[in-house]
Amino acid sequence: MKFAAMLPHLDERQRRLYLASEASALGHGGIAAVARLAEVSESTIVRGRDELAGGASVLGPVRRPGGGRRPAAERDPGLVPALEALIEPREVGDPVSPPRWTTASLRDLARELTATGHPISAPAVGKLLHSMGFSLQGMAKTRAGSQLPDRDTQFRHINTTVERLLDQGLPVVSVDTKQKEPIGDFARPGRTYRPKGLSITAPDHDFVDPGVPFAIPYGIYDLGQDTGWVNVGTDRNTAAFAVESIRRWWNQQGRQDYPDATRLLITARGWPVESVRPMKARTSLSALRMCSPLMRVFSPPRSY
Template sequence: MRFPRDCLSAAELRVKFDQILPHLDERRRRLYLASEAIAMGHGGVTVVAAASGASTATIARGISELTATPAPTERVRAPGAGRKPLVVTDTGLLPALEALIEPHTRGDPVSPLRWTTLSLRTLAAALTDQGHPVGATTVGHLLHALGYRLQGTAKTNEGTCHPDRDAQFAHINATATAFLDVGQPVISIDTKAKEWIGNRDRPGRTWRPGKSPITVDCHTFVTDDQPVVIPYGIYDIATNTGWVNVGTDHDTAEFAVESIRRWWRHCGRAEHPDATRLLITADAGGSNDPRHWTWKKYLHSFASESGLQITVCHYPPGTSKWNKIEHRMFCHITANWRGRPLTSYQVAIETIAATTTRTGLTIGADLDTGSYPLGGTVTPAEFHALPITPEPFHGDWNYTVAPCAPHPAEQALTHRKPDPAVTQMLTDPALTGMSRADFARLSAVSEPYWDALAEAAFHRRFHRPRSYLHPQTSSVDHFHRLLTALLRRRRAATSTLLAELLGVTRTNLSNQFQDGHRILDLHRIDVSPLPGSPARTLEQLQARLTPATRAEDQLRQ
């Protein structure tokens, strides 16, 4: 008998079959022998039949079953065999796990793990204590099945959105385009986070020889004399260049303007020799806050020195990450000095100056050791003399500082002298609830308090008219300001009627009621409102006077 090439002999097959066939049932023996015959090729059926003792018909049947469409495999184990999953045997496991996880996202203050790090072992221990014995590995599988993944925080919440946010972005874009189209410079400015100088640990990693990291101090205590760098950056949008003024004192408005001045002297003037105007885009906070008068004062000083007409556009609050300097310059500086301690000022400056990109960004840097003390102030007269022109759209965010000399200070307005007859009528005890002598004493005693309140309002930058902030320029003297506040509290007359009688605007008068009420509370003046509605006309007011005062009015008329 000839055997196919590379096939086992009949004796070898017999040994093999004697070991395997006893462990198989009839159908599996038939299929196994058929598979061996097919593998041997021509003549394989005869060889397998001789070695196994099975008939050739049985092997041929097996070949037919193998080549036919396979039927579904029947179960070997009985239905329901094997250990059930924990979620089946313990139906309360998943709800208990979700109760531990979800309060961290829903803010449930009564969760037992509200302030605990949710590791798998912590969750497993908490579930076991609640009567659901489970291991940390199983907790991980259950969390994945529920759709949970390990995730970090995402900086996406911007807080309250200003209603004019998009409109301000459109205004900045249109203004910058108009400047660039006529060849005028446009810069983006901001202060990068301060960095401490020393052999301190810094975030990030850098390539080093294996097992030889840069060694830094274990403890990084901050002392009063700890050196610090304050990088103030200026990014020129047209030329794709930057400048960083590395300060060592404080991030004040004076330092911010000095940084712009240094940029102009070192590279701005050379790159824009024909510039007559300058557009600055900045955040709405920090040292270049538009609400700081010192920022605008020093900005005018720079405009006068350079001869540039400076236009400033501030980004809306909470949108500083859209400032171009953030994602065109500062991000590359951060990446360049990652994992590298800033051991000296020179290291910080050289690292900044060495920052480049494939798009051609180059950055200059210089050390500024100047002193910029905190607490600088600007008087109202100095501020209102500055040649600042607010834009029609959001003048608090968009304004232009001219290089011309400041306007002469405005002359203080003289106090308006109301008609003595009107004062006599308004101080009637029936309206004020006190005698004229008592009210005169209250006015004299409280005048210093009023001036102090007005000065405090000025320092808090209240958005109120200048005539209110400065007592010497108010159109109404203290006596009549306090009188109108008392009459309003007594509901003797409306604000419109009182303003008409004193010859001032209703807005000018209403702005002073708040501090008038504070003075009345300070001196514990018990004021009870008059019955009925406040008088809207002169006739209604005269009807509330005492008989003697009404007689005087009739004789006067």
Template sequence: MALRAKFDQFLPHLDERRRRIYLASEAAAIGHGGITLVAAASGASAAAIARGIAELSGHPLPAGRVRAPGAGGKPVTVTDPGLLPALEALIEPHTRGDPVSPLRWTTLSLRSLASTLTTQGHPVRAATVGRLLHTLGYSLQGTAKTTEGASHPDRDAQFTHINATAAAFLEDNQPVISVDTKAKEWLGNRDRPGRTWRPGKNPIRVDCHTFTTSDQPVVIPYGIYDIARNTGWVNVGADHDTGEFAVESIRRWWQQRGQKDHPDASRLLITADCGGSNDPRRWTWKKHLAAFALESGLEITVCHFPPGTSKWNKIEHRMFCHITANWRGRPLISYQVVIETIAATTTRTGLSIGAELDTGRYDLGTTVPPAEFHALPITPHAFHGDWNYTLAPVAPRHPEPTPSRQQIDPTLTAMLTDPALTGMSRAAFDHLVAISEPYWDALAEAAFQRRFHRPRSYLHPQTSSLDHYHRLLTALLRRRRAVTSTLLAQLLKVGRTNLSNQFQDGHRLLDLHRVAVTPLPGTPARTLTQLHARIPSHDDTCTDQL
């Protein structure tokens, strides 16, 4: 019993070799039966003590070793030299995008790698594959959002311009806000990412499926972050994210919080990204922003971040990230839950956020006529006026009246509709104009939808000063190769580009009504004299048209 107490106190401080040598020396000192007695008292095997006695009487082990060289099983990389090259051949082509790799389109799990290696003649377990991968320097990693794609050449210069403008506003005690639309959310008892503290084995029960329907309630949070005050405002929309909705959100922030926090403000700086409802290319955004400037009396300056850099917008990492963290793992079952969750979001730096439900209707497809847009009081900045501009708090200028369609001399029309030029009688041409006119607007509508992927919700202003009669006439003359576009534009006193834009739809109308057109021999007439030469009998009174 005393020997066991001695061993329990002393052996934990020894390594394997010293423990073996010490027990061997005690057994040798006891003499006959010492190995059995020491083994019973220490818990070590008799074979280990016998090896220690042999080491005491033989050659000592090399320095730094606790066992003789060659002891234990060989590493798998020694018994199977081709294992590591085979493993690297499976891993590296996948990371390099090699489509020939057998695991190119599968998950590179340890089990799948071990199974494939075993099939290739390298039997190995999944745990061994994991150790080998760590030896090769591999580790489990996710993706990293670092590639921004093509960078605009003025990217850094625009950031410098935004910082300088914001610093000037803040130094003058003028408000600077960062705006953006947070990701759209659907209302309902739906699964949401993230986890929250709950009693054990009592998670929040949500719907198994998250299908959306046409009448599914939607949450569109448009946020405004006041950089100087470290306060935020979220206008929770329930319709569509449009330019009108974006400006209405800024208006509500100003009425509820902005004018109270900045009672002496005369100017406002808005920093926004380059897409979405506050896209600088959206005329509706600028139209409603000009109306808000007039209503509030503020001179509004807008600076947009370059394309692909919206993550640098301060609202993203000063406000939206905290809202996302606050409602993680919590189903948004009603607008009340959304508003209360946003309003309860705070940080240790003192962030406070207000929220309000906006039940207004914001229709898609509304547009601004060019004349109305160009009358807005917008002043582009000298540097990148498409990204940086100021709206003055004044009423828009009266738009210039749209020029009415000019009257074309009947003598010129009679000359151009001569059967020798058109290839058909005047009565036949008049009939073609009558039956094709209803199709012209349909063709223009189809072209609009091909370009903008949505139907027009307004009457498109006439893009040509020519009526349908003369537009179809010019298309017929061009197909007949009777006259050049340049000469036709001079005769009709319209722009050549404007005239050329009408030819495509005109040719479609001719094909639609299966009008057989035979080109005239020779080259098209380039001068009025050459045009007269193509008409058997002509009147020189139209020469004053040029």
């Protein structure tokens, strides 16, 4: 009963020393009795007795260097080439560069390797891939788009112009379209305080029909006042909608904040339909001068 309670909690070396101490306490015939009760060989107990007699340290490695089960790649020299052959058709990246990855799962690789005569488990495949330079990685959005040779010069020009107009007390706004939302009985993010058990319900699936209208928020951020203004429309996200949003901001808010303004600087990531109808966006933008006959409107060229 003592051995059954203690031995499962000890490693090989600790079991060997413990059994040797019990055999020594029993005296003559103790080695045979302990070996029979613990179901180990007598040579194991004799080895433990010799280690105790030699003053074995309490802590230390369980096995001698080189002991234990050999790695799978050493036991099966053809395992790594077989794994390379499975990875190659599904590998992504430059084969001659260190960063490489595969779309196959560990279980799929282990199953295919076992079927080809190389039995291995999924965790062992993971360790082998790690030793080959593979690791679990997510997708990283790092690839930049096409770069213009004078992009840095353009942004420096925008920054200088913005600072100059702000120093003069003139309006500078940054405009952009925000996330569109379908109008109707759809699930929405966020939480509200309600009586317990009376939560707002929505269909388990959001199916947006072609005729469902969308709410399009168009945001205008005033850099000088550090304030935001949003115009929500249900029409298409067109250049006319963008210009009308700016016009409404000026008539309802901008004119009050800048009563003596003669110029307005607009910075935008890109007009909604400029890639398709660039002239329509510029024609609509020029109509902003109708907000104030003395107002001069600046906007970044399309390359910005």
